[in-house]
Amino acid sequence: GENVEQHPSTLSVQEGDSAVIKCTYSDSASNYFPWYKQELGKRPQLIIDIRSNVGEKKDQRIAVTLNKTAKHFSLHITETQPEDSAVYFCAARTTSGTYKYIFGTGTRLKVLA
């Protein structure tokens, strides 16, 4: 079945450094890749997304890259701040049959002041 692998599971960085989270998906028919940020006790919130016809997208300090051939996509956060500390989830929307969102297992990011 469809699967999304996410690494690393935990990541600690110093404030101001960059953070990179990587995901790999299995279903080559996937065409949409959102990233979610989840703070403790809250719902996941969309922070950035990318479609399969685009290789890179940037929004201020956050960027996402997609390599369709390798079925990899990554989240890049630059100039990290303490408020970036949260759990981040990647997801892939499959189009095989019906639309389903399959999520990675999450990355707990800690930004150390």
Add this chain to the structure above:
Amino acid sequence: NAGVTQTPKFRVLKTGQSMTLLCAQDMNHEYMYWYRQDPGMGLRLIHYSVGEGTTAKGEVPDGYNVSRLKKQNFLLGLESAAPSQTSVYFCASSSQGAGNTIYFGEGSWLTVV
């Protein structure tokens, strides 16, 4: 605009009891989903629906049933609760078409003792 609303937010059940989680969305979305979230396991899809009157199994459907009698509502039922069903449950919805994001409810914390 309330978005996606879940009730109840918190519930404690005894093993063997039954209950229903209600999800309502006011965005006229065709697709609705139920996920469960456990530590280190990410968001796993239980059941989903692509339209009124239709439901389908996700990754972890056993022990749950769902119904979508109205487009705006998606109910998740536990017929005989088990401690393994202790989790946080998130309902979500999305519109039809490629690349449309998924919106989450605030979550329902369920403990089975």
